[in-house]
Amino acid sequence: MADSLRDQLLKSGIVKQVREEQRAKSPSPAPRGGRPPQGKGKAYVPKPRRDDGEVDLAKAYAIRAQTEAAERKRAEQEAAEQARIKRERKAKIQKLLEGQALNKAEADQVRHFEYGGKIRRVHVDADQLAAINDGRLGVVQQNGRYLLVSQAVAEQVRGIDPHQLALLVDPQAATDDDGVPDDLMW
Structure with a gap:
């Protein structure tokens, strides 16, 4: 019964003798600031x-x-x-198209075509419609507008940027019959 609370805790194993272990590890406190004490002890060696x-x-x-x-x-x-x-590319095409557009303000017919996944249209007259369907004229998209141009200009635009060429009918490919006439009016 003479055992103190500390002794009882040590015997049961709940508390370990921390102080004794700490004393065994380092007998003196570590120097502060990384500098060795002046004139005594070992020189400071950084950890590897x-x-x-x-x-x-x-x-x-x-x-x-x-x-x-x-x-x-x-x-x-x-x-x-x-x-x-x-x-x-846009500047080259703009320079190439200056004065080359064949659009007419009094055009009375509409030629529909697929461009960019949507059905687009350009206003043409009867002669231009026939020329587009024969491949003599092409359609170029420039600044949100669709411009009619000659086949030669359309080929030059295709050489600079093929995405700007909206429509150019190939006369050899036009011979295959898909059942829909090229000059169908909607």
């Missing part, structure tokens, strides 16, 4: 770094952030280059 292939978590985040930044920069440069090429 782990060079067994492990990367510090902060370094891993820094590397990841750096690679992501480089990837973003590369994507922005690529997008800027694509935009520059697109502007150059």
